[in-house]
Amino acid sequence: MLLINCPYCGERPEPEFVYGGQAHIARPTDPRACSDQQWADYLYLRDNVKGVHNERWRHTHGCGRFFNALRDTTTDRFLATYEVGHEPPATLKGAHS
Amino acid sequence: MQRFSGLTLLRRGLSGQRGWQPQWRRAEPKPSYDAIIVGGGGHGLGAAYYLAKEHGLRRIAVVEKGWIGGGNTGRNTTIIRSNYLFDESAALYDHSVKLWETLSQELNYNVMFSQRGVMMLAHTVHDVQVSKRHIYANRANGVDNEWLSPDEARRICPLLKVDDIRFPVMGAAFQARGGTARHDAVAWGFARAADALGVDIIENCEVTGFLRDSNGAVAGIETSRGVIRAPRIGVSAAGHTSVLLRMVDVRMPLESYPLQALVSEPVKPIFPCVVMSNTIHAYISQSDKGEMVIGAGTDAYTSYTQRGGLHISRHALEAICELFPMFRRLRMMRAWGGIVDVTPDRSPIIAKTPVPGLYVNCGWGTGGFKATPGAANLLAWTIAHDDPHPINAPFTIERFRDGELIDEAAAAAVAH
Numbered sequence: 001m002l003l004i005n006c007p008y009c010g011e012r013p014e015p016e017f018v019y020g021g022q023a024h025i026a027r028p029t030d031p032r033a034c035s036d037q038q039w040a041d042y043l044y045l046r047d048n049v050k051g052v053h054n055e056r057w058r059h060t061h062g063c064g065r066f067f068n069a070l071r072d073t074t075t076d077r078f079l080a081t082y083e084v085g086h087e088p089p090a091t092l093k094g095a096h097s
Numbered sequence: 098m099q100r101f102s103g104l105t106l107l108r109r110g111l112s113g114q115r116g117w118q119p120q121w122r123r124a125e126p127k128p129s130y131d132a133i134i135v136g137g138g139g140h141g142l143g144a145a146y147y148l149a150k151e152h153g154l155r156r157i158a159v160v161e162k163g164w165i166g167g168g169n170t171g172r173n174t175t176i177i178r179s180n181y182l183f184d185e186s187a188a189l190y191d192h193s194v195k196l197w198e199t200l201s202q203e204l205n206y207n208v209m210f211s212q213r214g215v216m217m218l219a220h221t222v223h224d225v226q227v228s229k230r231h232i233y234a235n236r237a238n239g240v241d242n243e244w245l246s247p248d249e250a251r252r253i254c255p256l257l258k259v260d261d262i263r264f265p266v267m268g269a270a271f272q273a274r275g276g277t278a279r280h281d282a283v284a285w286g287f288a289r290a291a292d293a294l295g296v297d298i299i300e301n302c303e304v305t306g307f308l309r310d311s312n313g314a315v316a317g318i319e320t321s322r323g324v325i326r327a328p329r330i331g332v333s334a335a336g337h338t339s340v341l342l343r344m345v346d347v348r349m350p351l352e353s354y355p356l357q358a359l360v361s362e363p364v365k366p367i368f369p370c371v372v373m374s375n376t377i378h379a380y381i382s383q384s385d386k387g388e389m390v391i392g393a394g395t396d397a398y399t400s401y402t403q404r405g406g407l408h409i410s411r412h413a414l415e416a417i418c419e420l421f422p423m424f425r426r427l428r429m430m431r432a433w434g435g436i437v438d439v440t441p442d443r444s445p446i447i448a449k450t451p452v453p454g455l456y457v458n459c460g461w462g463t464g465g466f467k468a469t470p471g472a473a474n475l476l477a478w479t480i481a482h483d484d485p486h487p488i489n490a491p492f493t494i495e496r497f498r499d500g501e502l503i504d505e506a507a508a509a510a511v512a513h
Binding site: 017046048053073074076 | 352407
């Protein structure tokens with residue numbers, strides 16, 4: 001079980017959270033202008049990183065808020081969690097692929 | 098290859114078990130092959146076997162970064178069934194069940210395929226409706242599946258508690274042709290039979306890159322044991338497929354999750370079939386060694402760690418103890434995880450890739466073991482013909498772009 005540091009509430013056990021998949025994926029602003037491939041990329045293609053993964057979590061059974069995290073998928077260790085709308089911490093920037 | 102028979106067992110037995118040969122060679126990589134399969138699990142070894150056996154290729158290598166059968170082939174709960182909803186899926190999975198039925202004879206190796214039946218429980222009105230819809234669809238596709246009342250389910254599996262539990266059993270779908278097989282034997286049997294046809298099985302050989310020719314087609318692989326050239330390469334690497342395909346700049350509609358399983362201490366034969374519950378999420382059968390083999394769900398997050406959270410396996414055990422109260426006193430012996438590659442529609446991909454000469458068999462998610470001979474057989478066909486077989490033609494990468502999903506995720510109506 002993971003121990004996850006919610007940026008709003010602090011460290012809480014994993015069952016309080018819901019995983020939200022890869023972070024920083026923006027919905028195309030004009031879907032009608034997308035090709036089928038661009039729309040499929042948005043819907044279905046993820047980086048599935050082996051290494052440092054940029055991802056979203058939601059503290060469903062706590063404050064209810066979404067936040068972002070950097071986690072190493074080879075160890076499941078969290079490197080950082082940070083608020084939505086922010087960039088990953090500068091020291092870790094570029095670590096994610 | 099030394100063929101196994103009652104006579105050879107007797108002869109070796111009388112001569113002190115001396116004279117057995119290794120079942121496959123420890124091959125060194127050659128500079129080039131006609132085809133390379135990346136991934137030495139049941140799917141990959143099987144693909145090499147069928148390429149040699151049915152398509153006449155002789156210079157074939159299987160490269161495996163660890164040891165053969167050490168990935169998901171050795172980590173699953175060995176359930177085999179084909180009662181999937183959609184026509185495409187029923188054809189695909191039943192192709193595999195038909196190959197299972199003769200696989201021990203085909204390979205001259207006892208894979209211990211046991212058609213003891215797979216019982217899928219229904220706990221809600223919705224479950225009952227979905228199960229019956231599956232049964233009717235399966236029958237229309239020539240796949241056996243029947244509806245059991247709670248009493249009929251108990252007659253087949255007397256240990257099952259159907260009432261006075263939190264989610265009473267309202268009935269079950271039962272596929273009598275389903276069952277289990279010995280997972281290690283599947284890898285070993287395919288390895289031995291492929292080796293006998295000249296396939297080189299190269300372990301401890303991790304792919305680090307792909308060679309491309311001037312047209313962009315694959316020309317070989319770079320590995321931890323040097324460069325190996327081949328014009329046709331099949332990737333059968335389960336949870337690591339997207340890592341490999343990234344090396345040729347192809348993004349796959351896959352995410353890799355840990356899936357956990359556990360086994361109990363061995364007990365006497367008490368459990369006559371496979372029982373699954375999608376709704377309260379548990380899978381259970383008894384191995385021929387006597388262990389109760391229990392499958393849990395996937396963890397919530399993507400990972401490559403081959404382990405998962407204890408609360409996930411605990412959830413499965415709670416469901417097992419509810420359905421089979423006598424197992425509350427059973428001690429668990431081992432628990433582990435495998436990394437499964439999940440597609441958005443929970444159906445696999447057996448297809449050509451955008452890179453000429455490169456083929457994939459992936460996306461089996463939580464249910465790949467049952468498909469081992471079928472998927473291997475179809476990957477081999479696809480590589481040999483540079484074109485999919487009609488059975489795997491719908492299982493492309495492009496179906497996500499084209500909106501032609503085979504949505505077994507929605508059909509199963511469970512939280513995967």
